[in-house]
Amino acid sequence: GIQVEQSPPDLILQEGANSTLRCNFSDSVNNLQWFHQNPWGQLINLFYIPSGTKQNGRLSATTVATERYSLLYISSSQTTDSGVYFCAVVETGRRALTFGSGTRLQVQP
Amino acid sequence: EPEVTQTPSHQVTQMGQEVILRCVPISNHLYFYWYRQILGQKVEFLVSFYNNEISEKSEIFDDQFSVERPDGSNFTLKIRSTKLEDSAMYFCASTRDGDKGVKRFYEQYFGPGTRLTVT
Numbered sequence: 310g311i312q313v314e315q316s317p318p319d320l321i322l323q324e325g326a327n328s329t330l331r332c333n334f335s336d337s338v339n340n341l342q343w344f345h346q347n348p349w350g351q352l353i354n355l356f357y358i359p360s361g362t363k364q365n366g367r368l369s370a371t372t373v374a375t376e377r378y379s380l381l382y383i384s385s386s387q388t389t390d391s392g393v394y395f396c397a398v399v400e401t402g403r404r405a406l407t408f409g410s411g412t413r414l415q416v417q418p
Numbered sequence: 419e420p421e422v423t424q425t426p427s428h429q430v431t432q433m434g435q436e437v438i439l440r441c442v443p444i445s446n447h448l449y450f451y452w453y454r455q456i457l458g459q460k461v462e463f464l465v466s467f468y469n470n471e472i473s474e475k476s477e478i479f480d481d482q483f484s485v486e487r488p489d490g491s492n493f494t495l496k497i498r499s500t501k502l503e504d505s506a507m508y509f510c511a512s513t514r515d516g517d518k519g520v521k522r523f524y525e526q527y528f529g530p531g532t533r534l535t536v537t
Contacts, residue, residue, distance in 0.1 A: 406463065408462070
């Protein structure tokens, strides 16, 4: 099956800093989503981005499907951004999401 | 905004007992999914369901698991005889995939999860 690798695994930032999270995948995909898992365990949809670039407030994401990677940018980070960020893809021929192992972000005041 | 709901939010059960986790997908969605996340690990796919039958299942989804859509709104996951290793967060998700027979892929929306603890 498809492999989804996220980097870095852990990230500590000072409030106000910017960061870039990366997601590499090993095969062609029909769908790519970014999620934020909050401290209560809920998975919050951030982006549905099988290709191209999207922005939502301080967050933006870019997927280059032909090169099999996606980036999540967080600007002016806040303590509420802390949590785990997951990238998940739907590989060609399937409909289930395959998740990466996540990036654990801690934003310190 | 429509959302996926799940009940209960937390369930504690004894090993060997049967549990039923319930989900109400978004009303115009056609594909339904169950995923699970063991504490500290990544989210894993269990099963997908479309047109009243299982569409795909993972190797985790063995004979102790079953899914059902008992009415027009609920989607359930049953674990027949729970084991300690079934302790996890279980997420239900739904998507418009399959809408009007169009073969495209829509965003999957996740419920808040049911935390299952097997003692």
